[in-house]
Amino acid sequence: MDTKIINDINDTTLIEAAERIKNGGLVAFPTETVYGLGANALDPTAAKKIYEAKGRPSNNPLIIHLAKPEDAEQYAYTNETYYRLAERFMPGPLTVILPKKDIIPYEVTGGLDTVAIRVPADRVAHTLIELAGVPIAAPSANLSTKPSPTMAGHVIRDLSGRIDMIIAGDDCDIGVESTIITLSPKAKLLRPGLITVDELREVCPDIEISDAVLNQHEGRPESPGMMYKHYSPRANVVLLKGSDQMRYEFLQDKKDCGILCYNEDTELLKYKFAMPVGSKASPKEQAKNLFAKLREFDDIEEVKTIYAPMTASEGIGLAVLNRLIRAAGFEILDLKKE
Ligand code: TXA
Ligand code: MG
Numbered sequence: 001m002d003t004k005i006i007n008d009i010n011d012t013t014l015i016e017a018a019e020r021i022k023n024g025g026l027v028a029f030p031t032e033t034v035y036g037l038g039a040n041a042l043d044p045t046a047a048k049k050i051y052e053a054k055g056r057p058s059n060n061p062l063i064i065h066l067a068k069p070e071d072a073e074q075y076a077y078t079n080e081t082y083y084r085l086a087e088r089f090m091p092g093p094l095t096v097i098l099p100k101k102d103i104i105p106y107e108v109t110g111g112l113d114t115v116a117i118r119v120p121a122d123r124v125a126h127t128l129i130e131l132a133g134v135p136i137a138a139p140s141a142n143l144s145t146k147p148s149p150t151m152a153g154h155v156i157r158d159l160s161g162r163i164d165m166i167i168a169g170d171d172c173d174i175g176v177e178s179t180i181i182t183l184s185p186k187a188k189l190l191r192p193g194l195i196t197v198d199e200l201r202e203v204c205p206d207i208e209i210s211d212a213v214l215n216q217h218e219g220r221p222e223s224p225g226m227m228y229k230h231y232s233p234r235a236n237v238v239l240l241k242g243s244d245q246m247r248y249e250f251l252q253d254k255k256d257c258g259i260l261c262y263n264e265d266t267e268l269l270k271y272k273f274a275m276p277v278g279s280k281a282s283p284k285e286q287a288k289n290l291f292a293k294l295r296e297f298d299d300i301e302e303v304k305t306i307y308a309p310m311t312a313s314e315g316i317g318l319a320v321l322n323r324l325i326r327a328a329g330f331e332i333l334d335l336k337k338e
Pocket of ligand 2: 139140
Protein backbone atom coordinates (compact mmCIF):
# COMPACT_ATOMS: atom_id res chain seq x y z
CA MET A 1 0.00 0.00 0.00
CA ASP A 2 1.20 3.52 -0.79
CA THR A 3 1.10 5.67 2.32
CA LYS A 4 0.48 9.36 1.69
CA ILE A 5 2.47 11.56 4.06
CA ILE A 6 0.95 14.96 4.78
CA ASN A 7 3.60 17.50 5.75
CA ASP A 8 1.57 20.57 4.90
CA ILE A 9 -1.31 20.51 7.37
CA ASN A 10 -4.14 22.81 6.24
CA ASP A 11 -7.92 22.79 5.68
CA THR A 12 -7.62 20.98 2.34
CA THR A 13 -5.32 18.21 3.54
CA LEU A 14 -7.30 17.69 6.76
CA ILE A 15 -10.53 17.38 4.74
CA GLU A 16 -8.82 14.77 2.58
CA ALA A 17 -7.70 12.87 5.71
CA ALA A 18 -11.21 13.04 7.20
CA GLU A 19 -12.62 11.66 3.94
CA ARG A 20 -10.22 8.71 4.11
CA ILE A 21 -11.45 7.93 7.60
CA LYS A 22 -15.12 8.22 6.60
CA ASN A 23 -14.44 5.85 3.71
CA GLY A 24 -12.96 3.12 5.90
CA GLY A 25 -9.28 4.08 5.59
CA LEU A 26 -6.53 4.32 8.20
CA VAL A 27 -4.97 7.70 9.02
CA ALA A 28 -2.27 8.36 11.64
CA PHE A 29 -2.51 11.76 13.35
CA PRO A 30 -0.82 13.70 16.17
CA THR A 31 -2.43 14.18 19.59
CA GLU A 32 -1.09 15.91 22.70
CA THR A 33 -0.10 12.53 24.20
CA VAL A 34 1.24 10.29 21.39
CA TYR A 35 0.40 9.79 17.70
CA GLY A 36 -2.78 7.77 17.08
CA LEU A 37 -3.77 5.41 14.27
CA GLY A 38 -7.33 6.38 13.42
CA ALA A 39 -10.29 4.68 11.75
CA ASN A 40 -14.07 5.15 11.75
CA ALA A 41 -15.18 3.67 15.09
CA LEU A 42 -18.61 2.80 13.69
CA ASP A 43 -17.14 0.61 10.94
CA PRO A 44 -16.13 -2.91 12.09
CA THR A 45 -14.10 -3.58 8.92
CA ALA A 46 -12.06 -0.40 9.41
CA ALA A 47 -11.44 -1.33 13.06
CA LYS A 48 -10.15 -4.74 11.99
CA LYS A 49 -7.68 -3.05 9.64
CA ILE A 50 -6.16 -1.23 12.64
CA TYR A 51 -5.36 -4.55 14.33
CA GLU A 52 -3.79 -5.89 11.12
CA ALA A 53 -1.67 -2.79 10.48
CA LYS A 54 -0.28 -2.78 14.05
CA GLY A 55 -0.04 -6.54 14.48
CA ARG A 56 -2.20 -6.07 17.59
CA PRO A 57 -4.13 -8.89 19.30
CA SER A 58 -7.81 -8.40 18.42
CA ASN A 59 -9.03 -8.63 22.02
CA ASN A 60 -7.14 -5.48 23.01
CA PRO A 61 -9.80 -2.72 22.81
CA LEU A 62 -9.46 0.69 21.15
CA ILE A 63 -10.15 4.17 22.55
CA ILE A 64 -12.72 6.22 20.64
CA HIS A 65 -11.88 9.88 20.12
CA LEU A 66 -14.63 12.51 20.17
CA ALA A 67 -14.80 16.25 19.50
CA LYS A 68 -16.82 17.11 22.63
CA PRO A 69 -17.45 15.31 25.95
CA GLU A 70 -21.23 15.37 25.43
CA ASP A 71 -20.88 13.45 22.14
CA ALA A 72 -20.34 10.42 24.40
CA GLU A 73 -24.15 10.27 24.88
CA GLN A 74 -24.46 8.67 21.45
CA TYR A 75 -21.96 5.90 22.15
CA ALA A 76 -21.99 5.16 25.90
CA TYR A 77 -24.10 5.25 29.07
CA THR A 78 -22.66 8.28 30.83
CA ASN A 79 -23.09 9.31 34.47
CA GLU A 80 -22.49 12.24 36.77
CA THR A 81 -18.88 11.25 37.53
CA TYR A 82 -18.12 11.21 33.80
CA TYR A 83 -19.32 14.79 33.48
CA ARG A 84 -17.40 15.92 36.57
CA LEU A 85 -14.22 14.43 35.11
CA ALA A 86 -15.02 15.91 31.71
CA GLU A 87 -15.53 19.36 33.11
CA ARG A 88 -12.14 19.33 34.80
CA PHE A 89 -9.99 17.36 32.34
CA MET A 90 -11.56 17.38 28.85
CA PRO A 91 -10.47 18.18 26.26
CA GLY A 92 -7.18 16.71 27.41
CA PRO A 93 -5.17 13.59 28.19
CA LEU A 94 -7.91 11.62 29.99
CA THR A 95 -9.72 8.46 28.83
CA VAL A 96 -12.87 7.30 30.61
CA ILE A 97 -14.36 3.81 30.27
CA LEU A 98 -18.16 3.49 30.35
CA PRO A 99 -20.76 0.85 29.38
CA LYS A 100 -21.10 0.95 25.59
CA LYS A 101 -24.21 1.48 23.48
CA ASP A 102 -25.01 -0.97 20.65
CA ILE A 103 -23.83 1.40 17.92
CA ILE A 104 -20.18 0.73 18.92
CA PRO A 105 -19.14 -2.56 17.32
CA TYR A 106 -17.48 -5.29 19.38
CA GLU A 107 -14.58 -5.18 16.90
CA VAL A 108 -13.68 -1.81 18.47
CA THR A 109 -14.03 -2.89 22.12
CA GLY A 110 -12.25 -6.22 21.74
CA GLY A 111 -15.52 -7.97 22.60
CA LEU A 112 -16.10 -5.98 25.83
CA ASP A 113 -19.39 -4.32 26.82
CA THR A 114 -17.55 -1.12 27.73
CA VAL A 115 -16.02 1.59 25.56
CA ALA A 116 -13.09 3.93 26.25
CA ILE A 117 -13.72 7.62 25.50
CA ARG A 118 -11.24 10.44 25.00
CA VAL A 119 -11.56 14.04 23.79
CA PRO A 120 -8.11 15.17 22.63
CA ALA A 121 -7.05 18.79 23.09
CA ASP A 122 -4.58 18.81 20.17
CA ARG A 123 -5.80 21.18 17.45
CA VAL A 124 -5.06 18.85 14.51
CA ALA A 125 -6.70 15.87 16.22
CA HIS A 126 -9.74 17.93 17.16
CA THR A 127 -10.21 19.32 13.65
CA LEU A 128 -9.83 15.87 12.10
CA ILE A 129 -12.52 14.40 14.39
CA GLU A 130 -14.89 17.29 13.66
CA LEU A 131 -14.37 17.01 9.91
CA ALA A 132 -14.79 13.23 9.91
CA GLY A 133 -18.14 13.58 11.71
CA VAL A 134 -17.69 10.09 13.21
CA PRO A 135 -15.95 8.92 16.38
CA ILE A 136 -12.35 7.95 15.58
CA ALA A 137 -11.05 4.69 17.07
CA ALA A 138 -7.32 5.11 17.61
CA PRO A 139 -4.65 3.15 19.42
CA SER A 140 -1.12 4.52 19.54
CA ALA A 141 0.34 4.54 16.00
CA ASN A 142 3.21 2.09 16.62
CA LEU A 143 3.74 -1.51 15.66
CA SER A 144 2.43 -3.66 18.51
CA THR A 145 5.03 -4.12 21.36
CA LYS A 146 7.14 -1.08 20.22
CA PRO A 147 7.39 2.17 22.21
CA SER A 148 4.56 4.57 21.38
CA PRO A 149 5.32 7.20 18.71
CA THR A 150 5.85 10.76 19.90
CA MET A 151 7.26 12.13 16.62
CA ALA A 152 6.01 11.86 13.04
CA GLY A 153 9.22 10.04 12.10
CA HIS A 154 8.39 7.21 14.52
CA VAL A 155 5.05 6.63 12.78
CA ILE A 156 6.58 6.79 9.31
CA ARG A 157 9.13 4.21 10.35
CA ASP A 158 6.61 1.78 11.89
CA LEU A 159 3.60 2.11 9.59
CA SER A 160 4.68 3.29 6.11
CA GLY A 161 3.25 0.92 3.55
CA ARG A 162 0.66 -0.41 6.03
CA ILE A 163 -1.82 2.49 6.27
CA ASP A 164 -3.42 5.07 3.94
CA MET A 165 -2.12 8.33 5.33
CA ILE A 166 0.14 9.88 7.96
CA ILE A 167 -0.44 13.45 9.13
CA ALA A 168 3.13 14.44 9.99
CA GLY A 169 2.61 17.14 12.63
CA ASP A 170 4.71 18.37 15.53
CA ASP A 171 6.29 16.29 18.28
CA CYS A 172 3.80 15.36 21.00
CA ASP A 173 3.87 17.65 24.05
CA ILE A 174 3.14 15.07 26.72
CA GLY A 175 4.91 11.98 25.37
CA VAL A 176 3.04 9.29 27.35
CA GLU A 177 -0.49 8.10 26.62
CA SER A 178 -3.63 9.37 28.36
CA THR A 179 -4.57 8.58 31.93
CA ILE A 180 -7.25 5.84 31.80
CA ILE A 181 -10.01 5.53 34.39
CA THR A 182 -12.83 3.03 34.30
CA LEU A 183 -16.17 4.01 35.83
CA SER A 184 -17.68 0.63 35.14
CA PRO A 185 -18.63 -0.41 37.76
CA LYS A 186 -16.62 1.95 40.04
CA ALA A 187 -13.85 4.50 39.62
CA LYS A 188 -10.45 2.89 39.16
CA LEU A 189 -7.22 4.10 37.60
CA LEU A 190 -6.07 1.60 34.96
CA ARG A 191 -3.22 3.53 33.32
CA PRO A 192 -1.44 6.57 34.82
CA GLY A 193 -0.61 9.59 32.67
CA LEU A 194 0.01 13.33 32.93
CA ILE A 195 -3.13 13.77 35.04
CA THR A 196 -2.01 12.51 38.44
CA VAL A 197 -3.80 10.43 41.08
CA ASP A 198 -3.95 13.48 43.39
CA GLU A 199 -5.66 15.54 40.70
CA LEU A 200 -8.13 12.74 39.99
CA ARG A 201 -8.92 12.47 43.72
CA GLU A 202 -10.03 16.10 43.76
CA VAL A 203 -12.88 15.12 41.45
CA CYS A 204 -13.26 11.46 42.34
CA PRO A 205 -12.24 11.07 46.03
CA ASP A 206 -12.89 7.32 46.19
CA ILE A 207 -10.88 6.35 43.08
CA GLU A 208 -8.92 3.10 43.44
CA ILE A 209 -5.65 2.25 41.72
CA SER A 210 -5.43 -1.00 39.80
CA ASP A 211 -2.62 -3.32 41.00
CA ALA A 212 -1.69 -3.73 37.38
CA VAL A 213 -0.33 -0.15 37.29
CA LEU A 214 2.97 -1.30 38.80
CA ASN A 215 2.66 -5.07 39.08
CA GLN A 216 2.61 -7.95 36.70
CA HIS A 217 -0.87 -9.36 36.58
CA GLU A 218 -1.94 -12.97 36.71
CA GLY A 219 -5.21 -13.84 35.02
CA ARG A 220 -7.43 -11.42 33.19
CA PRO A 221 -6.57 -7.78 33.93
CA GLU A 222 -9.13 -4.97 33.89
CA SER A 223 -7.44 -3.44 30.89
CA PRO A 224 -6.47 -6.06 28.30
CA GLY A 225 -3.60 -3.85 27.10
CA MET A 226 -1.82 -4.45 30.39
CA MET A 227 -1.38 -8.12 29.51
CA TYR A 228 0.87 -7.69 26.55
CA LYS A 229 4.55 -7.01 26.04
CA HIS A 230 4.74 -3.28 25.65
CA TYR A 231 6.87 -0.24 24.89
CA SER A 232 9.86 -2.46 24.11
CA PRO A 233 12.91 -1.39 22.17
CA ARG A 234 14.96 -4.08 20.41
CA ALA A 235 17.41 -4.38 23.31
CA ASN A 236 16.59 -5.90 26.66
CA VAL A 237 15.71 -3.25 29.28
CA VAL A 238 16.70 -3.71 32.96
CA LEU A 239 15.63 -1.33 35.74
CA LEU A 240 18.13 -0.56 38.48
CA LYS A 241 16.72 -0.07 41.97
CA GLY A 242 18.96 1.73 44.44
CA SER A 243 20.68 5.06 45.09
CA ASP A 244 22.41 7.08 42.37
CA GLN A 245 25.76 6.08 43.84
CA MET A 246 24.86 2.39 43.61
CA ARG A 247 23.85 2.86 40.01
CA TYR A 248 27.17 4.56 39.19
CA GLU A 249 29.12 1.75 40.81
CA PHE A 250 27.10 -1.00 39.13
CA LEU A 251 27.50 0.58 35.70
CA GLN A 252 31.26 1.12 36.01
CA ASP A 253 32.08 -2.07 34.15
CA LYS A 254 29.09 -1.82 31.78
CA LYS A 255 30.40 1.07 29.73
CA ASP A 256 29.42 -0.55 26.45
CA CYS A 257 25.80 -1.14 27.38
CA GLY A 258 22.94 1.22 26.69
CA ILE A 259 22.41 3.53 29.65
CA LEU A 260 19.29 5.61 30.07
CA CYS A 261 19.95 8.17 32.80
CA TYR A 262 19.08 11.59 34.19
CA ASN A 263 20.55 14.89 32.93
CA GLU A 264 22.33 15.19 36.29
CA ASP A 265 24.19 11.85 35.94
CA THR A 266 27.41 13.43 34.61
CA GLU A 267 29.26 10.36 35.89
CA LEU A 268 27.36 8.19 33.39
CA LEU A 269 26.97 10.63 30.53
CA LYS A 270 30.63 10.17 29.57
CA TYR A 271 29.95 6.55 28.62
CA LYS A 272 29.59 5.71 24.94
CA PHE A 273 25.91 4.77 24.80
CA ALA A 274 24.47 6.84 27.66
CA MET A 275 21.41 8.95 26.94
CA PRO A 276 19.71 11.45 29.25
CA VAL A 277 15.92 11.14 29.50
CA GLY A 278 15.46 14.42 31.37
CA SER A 279 16.11 16.03 34.72
CA LYS A 280 15.73 13.81 37.78
CA ALA A 281 13.57 16.58 39.24
CA SER A 282 11.20 16.67 36.25
CA PRO A 283 9.13 13.55 35.61
CA LYS A 284 7.24 15.67 33.09
CA GLU A 285 10.39 16.08 31.02
CA GLN A 286 11.17 12.35 31.42
CA ALA A 287 7.65 11.50 30.18
CA LYS A 288 8.08 13.67 27.12
CA ASN A 289 11.39 12.06 26.12
CA LEU A 290 11.04 8.47 27.28
CA PHE A 291 9.68 6.74 24.17
CA ALA A 292 11.88 8.73 21.77
CA LYS A 293 14.98 7.79 23.76
CA LEU A 294 14.03 4.10 23.89
CA ARG A 295 13.61 4.24 20.11
CA GLU A 296 17.01 5.93 19.66
CA PHE A 297 18.67 2.87 21.18
CA ASP A 298 17.15 0.78 18.36
CA ASP A 299 19.51 2.56 15.97
CA ILE A 300 22.63 1.51 17.87
CA GLU A 301 23.46 -1.99 16.74
CA GLU A 302 25.95 -2.69 19.56
CA VAL A 303 23.38 -2.09 22.28
CA LYS A 304 21.94 -5.38 23.48
CA THR A 305 20.98 -4.29 27.02
CA ILE A 306 19.70 -0.93 28.26
CA TYR A 307 20.02 -0.13 31.97
CA ALA A 308 17.58 2.48 33.27
CA PRO A 309 16.95 3.91 36.74
CA MET A 310 13.90 2.85 38.69
CA THR A 311 12.31 6.30 38.61
CA ALA A 312 10.24 7.89 41.41
CA SER A 313 6.59 6.86 41.52
CA GLU A 314 5.05 10.12 42.75
CA GLY A 315 2.87 12.38 40.61
CA ILE A 316 3.64 12.19 36.90
CA GLY A 317 6.50 9.87 37.86
CA LEU A 318 3.94 7.06 38.18
CA ALA A 319 3.24 7.30 34.43
CA VAL A 320 6.97 7.14 33.61
CA LEU A 321 7.59 4.21 35.95
CA ASN A 322 4.52 2.32 34.61
CA ARG A 323 5.94 2.53 31.05
CA LEU A 324 9.54 1.77 32.07
CA ILE A 325 8.51 -1.31 34.08
CA ARG A 326 6.66 -2.69 31.06
CA ALA A 327 9.52 -1.81 28.69
CA ALA A 328 11.69 -3.88 31.05
CA GLY A 329 9.21 -6.77 31.05
CA PHE A 330 9.12 -6.33 34.89
CA GLU A 331 12.88 -7.06 35.17
CA ILE A 332 14.11 -5.06 38.17
CA LEU A 333 17.57 -5.48 39.67
CA ASP A 334 17.76 -4.55 43.36
CA LEU A 335 21.27 -3.12 43.75
CA LYS A 336 21.12 -3.39 47.53
CA LYS A 337 21.09 -7.15 47.12
CA GLU A 338 23.85 -7.31 44.51
O1 TXA B 1 -3.21 8.89 24.72
C1 TXA B 1 -3.80 7.90 24.30
O2 TXA B 1 -4.65 7.32 24.99
C2 TXA B 1 -3.45 7.39 22.90
C3 TXA B 1 -3.86 8.46 21.88
C4 TXA B 1 -3.69 8.02 20.47
O3 TXA B 1 -5.18 8.86 22.14
N1 TXA B 1 -4.08 6.13 22.62
C5 TXA B 1 -3.69 4.98 23.20
O4 TXA B 1 -4.36 3.84 22.76
O5 TXA B 1 -2.79 4.90 24.02
P1 TXA B 1 -3.80 2.35 23.01
O6 TXA B 1 -4.72 1.48 22.24
O7 TXA B 1 -2.38 2.29 22.65
O8 TXA B 1 -4.03 2.10 24.52
C6 TXA B 1 -5.36 1.98 24.99
C7 TXA B 1 -5.42 1.16 26.24
C8 TXA B 1 -5.12 -0.30 26.01
O9 TXA B 1 -4.30 -0.75 27.08
C9 TXA B 1 -6.49 -0.96 26.07
O10 TXA B 1 -6.43 -2.26 26.56
C10 TXA B 1 -7.23 -0.03 27.03
O11 TXA B 1 -6.76 1.24 26.72
N2 TXA B 1 -8.70 -0.05 26.79
C11 TXA B 1 -9.37 0.43 25.73
N3 TXA B 1 -10.68 0.20 25.84
C12 TXA B 1 -10.87 -0.43 27.02
C13 TXA B 1 -12.00 -0.97 27.70
N4 TXA B 1 -13.22 -0.89 27.19
N5 TXA B 1 -11.78 -1.58 28.89
C14 TXA B 1 -10.53 -1.66 29.43
N6 TXA B 1 -9.43 -1.17 28.83
C15 TXA B 1 -9.58 -0.58 27.64
MG1 MG C 1 -0.50 1.60 22.63
